[in-house]
Amino acid sequence: xxxxxxxxxxxxxxxxxxxxxxxxxxxxxxxxxxxxxxxxxxxxxxxxxxxxxxxxxxxxxxxxxxxxxxxxxxxxxxxxxxxxxxxxxxxxxxxxxxxxxxxxxxxxxxxxxxxxxxxxxxxxxxxxxxxxxxxxxxxxxxxxxxxxxxxxxxxxxxxxxxxxxxxxxxxxxxxxxxxxxxxxxxxxxxxxxxxxxxxxxxxxxxxxxxxxxxxxxxxxxxxxxxxxxxxxxxxxxxxxxxxxxxxxxxxxxxxxxxxxxxxxxxxxxxxxxxxxxxxxxxxxxxxxxxxxxxxxxxxxxxxxxxxxx
Amino acid sequence: xxxxxxxxxxxxxxxxxxxxxxxxxxxxxxxxxxxxxxxxxxxxxxxxxxxxxxxxxxxxxxxxxxxxxxxxxxxxxxxxxxxxxxxxxxxxxxxxxxxxxxxxxxxxxxxxxxxxxxxxxxxxxxxxxxxxxxxxxxxxxxxxxxxxxxxxxxxxxxxxxxxxxxxxxxxxxxxxxxxxxxxxxxxxxxxxxxxxxxxxxxxxxxxxxxxxxxxxxxxxxxxxxxxxxxxxxxxxxxxxxxxxxxxxxxxxxxxxxxxxxxxxxxxxxxxxxxxxxxxxxxxxxxxxxxxxxx
Numbered sequence: 263x264x265x266x267x268x269x270x271x272x273x274x275x276x277x278x279x280x281x282x283x284x285x286x287x288x289x290x291x292x293x294x295x296x297x298x299x300x301x302x303x304x305x306x307x308x309x310x311x312x313x314x315x316x317x318x319x320x321x322x323x324x325x326x327x328x329x330x331x332x333x334x335x336x337x338x339x340x341x342x343x344x345x346x347x348x349x350x351x352x353x354x355x356x357x358x359x360x361x362x363x364x365x366x367x368x369x370x371x372x373x374x375x376x377x378x379x380x381x382x383x384x385x386x387x388x389x390x391x392x393x394x395x396x397x398x399x400x401x402x403x404x405x406x407x408x409x410x411x412x413x414x415x416x417x418x419x420x421x422x423x424x425x426x427x428x429x430x431x432x433x434x435x436x437x438x439x440x441x442x443x444x445x446x447x448x449x450x451x452x453x454x455x456x457x458x459x460x461x462x463x464x465x466x467x468x469x470x471x472x473x474x475x476x477x478x479x480x481x482x483x484x485x486x487x488x489x490x491x492x493x494x495x496x497x498x499x500x501x502x503x504x505x506x507x508x509x510x511x512x513x514x515x516x517x518x519x520x521x522x523x524x525x526x527x528x529x530x531x532x533x534x535x536x537x538x539x540x541x542x543x544x545x546x547x548x549x550x551x552x553x554x555x556x557x558x559x560x561x562x563x564x565x566x567x568x569x570x571x
Numbered sequence: 572x573x574x575x576x577x578x579x580x581x582x583x584x585x586x587x588x589x590x591x592x593x594x595x596x597x598x599x600x601x602x603x604x605x606x607x608x609x610x611x612x613x614x615x616x617x618x619x620x621x622x623x624x625x626x627x628x629x630x631x632x633x634x635x636x637x638x639x640x641x642x643x644x645x646x647x648x649x650x651x652x653x654x655x656x657x658x659x660x661x662x663x664x665x666x667x668x669x670x671x672x673x674x675x676x677x678x679x680x681x682x683x684x685x686x687x688x689x690x691x692x693x694x695x696x697x698x699x700x701x702x703x704x705x706x707x708x709x710x711x712x713x714x715x716x717x718x719x720x721x722x723x724x725x726x727x728x729x730x731x732x733x734x735x736x737x738x739x740x741x742x743x744x745x746x747x748x749x750x751x752x753x754x755x756x757x758x759x760x761x762x763x764x765x766x767x768x769x770x771x772x773x774x775x776x777x778x779x780x781x782x783x784x785x786x787x788x789x790x791x792x793x794x795x796x797x798x799x800x801x802x803x804x805x806x807x808x809x810x811x812x813x814x815x816x817x818x819x820x821x822x823x824x825x826x827x828x829x830x831x832x833x834x835x836x837x838x839x840x841x842x843x844x845x846x847x848x849x850x851x852x853x854x855x856x857x858x859x860x861x862x863x864x865x
Contacts, residue, residue: 321821423840428641439807464688465683465684465685465688465689466688466689466690466691468640468645468683469681469683469689469690470691470699471645471675471753472643472645472675472676472680472681472683472760473675473676473680473681473703473706473756473759474672474675474676474677474703474706474759475702475703475706479702483694484691484694487691487693487694488691488692488693490693539839561693562692562739563692563693563695563739564692564739564741
């Protein structure tokens with residue numbers, strides 16, 4: 263178990279490192295010049311050269327990468343060009359907001375999608391289930407920025423009961439959460455339905471019914487117990503994706519999370535900030551994935567490690 | 572019609588011990604499939620008395636398993652239409668599906684076809700056996716259920732049952748799992764056991780052990796057994812009476828000796844011919860027939 267954990271941690275670190283290196287090179291290959299973004303209108307060639315020199319952008323790509331790695335191992339990700347502060351600190355200030363929104367959205371997704379999926383599975387192929395099916399397809403098909411703008415129009419403008427932007431009160435969490443969760447609820451409920459239909463048709467459910475096990479226990483203990491792994495994997499993957507920044511939703515609602523930060527960093531070609539964002543979000547995503555993998559043996563004895571039959 | 576007062580719904584097992592455990596008359600089962608409505612069972616009737624083993628034998632698709640699952644009302648709701656009468660301990664489970672719900676796990680047990688898929692893979696066998704015991708005796712504590720369950724596992728000859736209580740289904744062989752499932756079936760303290768091809772998924776060497784166990788349990792407790800099989804070897808070993816089923820109907824019925832030794836129907840003779848015989852190799856017609864049937 264310890265060896266497995268060490269190996270998995272090593273893989274995780276490598277994944278983050280490779281992601282970071284790829285982004286380092288790609289942003290420098292992409293069109294756009296941070297110096298031009300920083301210098302203001304009509305800069306002279308000399309101004310641009312001075313700025314490039316100041317940030318070390320006049321050196322070769324490999325040299326820059328070498329210096330970046332040297333600093334990385336001391337925990338220094340450089341200074342953000344636009345915030346004039348350590349890039350990592352700028353990102354870490356935003357992380358709690360993104361985590362709050364992601365946790366809130368995944369919690370709402372879970373409490374709605376799992377019972378809805380189970381409800382649909384129990385009534386598979388009936389007219390009422392068809393109605394729920396149409397709803398989930400609609401939820402899957404609506405773009406999140408559109409949902410966001412509609413919710414804003416309804417609940418912040420037409421009936422102004424919720425704040426339109428920012429995170430000053432807990433009420434400000436509601437609209438972004440719902441916006442993020444609608445698509446996830448649609449996806450997860452359909453997955454839960456599919457898994458539960460298969461599980462409820464399993465021989466072990468019929469045999470358990472033959473010994474008098476109630477429908478409630480058959481559904482929640484037997485079928486859900488056996489559907490837990492794919493459902494948890496999907497929830498974890500969606501959660502990890504949210505941690506990388508729910509970019510569009512954060513921009514629409516002026517949410518001070520990593521997603522809106524990354525947009526600003528890209529607009530200003532703020533290389534250190536982009537790299538710090540990637541490091542933090544990749545580390546979070548890999549951590550979530552690691553936790554899911556570690557949960558597998560708890561959910562399914564057949565993947566239990568180092569414990570032969 | 573039976574007197575309803577003789578089968579109080581609270582204790583269906585409290586029905587009089589005399590008289591047949593199971594009486595089936597003109598049972599019809601129609602299955603709704605993608606290709607339309609199929610009459611899987613077409614007017615069969617039989618009875619099982621305490622201590623009796625009645626076998627329904629037939630090839631796959633003959634309707635024998637559908638009959639068994641229909642009697643326990645375990646066919647998918649809305650996809651199976653049942654008619655006729657089937658009285659278990661006097662209560663008609665065709666007219667009243669909830670009557671079947673009341674006796675499942677309390678007096679009637681099922682031994683399923685494939686032991687490898689019949690237990691939830693993510694729960695321990697102790698949990699599933701303990702659950703069956705506590706369903707039968709709602710007041711039973713977990714500790715008592717465990718003690719009783721370990722004893723049951725010992726009765727079906729699971730070696731070192733107390734250490735196996737926390738094991739998962741994938742940690743058992745098929746033969747051992749079928750013994751576990753027999754223990755789970757016994758937790759219901761059944762007076763009627765429905766065995767749906769209990770040995771088909773097992774190695775030949777393991778089959779005999781499982782059948783022996785069933786026969787021994789029957790001798791000791793006097794339960795009635797409905798045996799579903801396609802294997803005349805199994806039927807010959809365990810049955811008192813045999814019904815030969817084909818296309819949803821019984822084509823031949825009678826005591827085991829009559830069916831095995833003097834089959835009237837060609838279909839029955841074909842089933843008989845399909846039984847492999849052990850013995851010295853020679854070129855007698857019997858051996859040739861066996862080979863042909865394989």
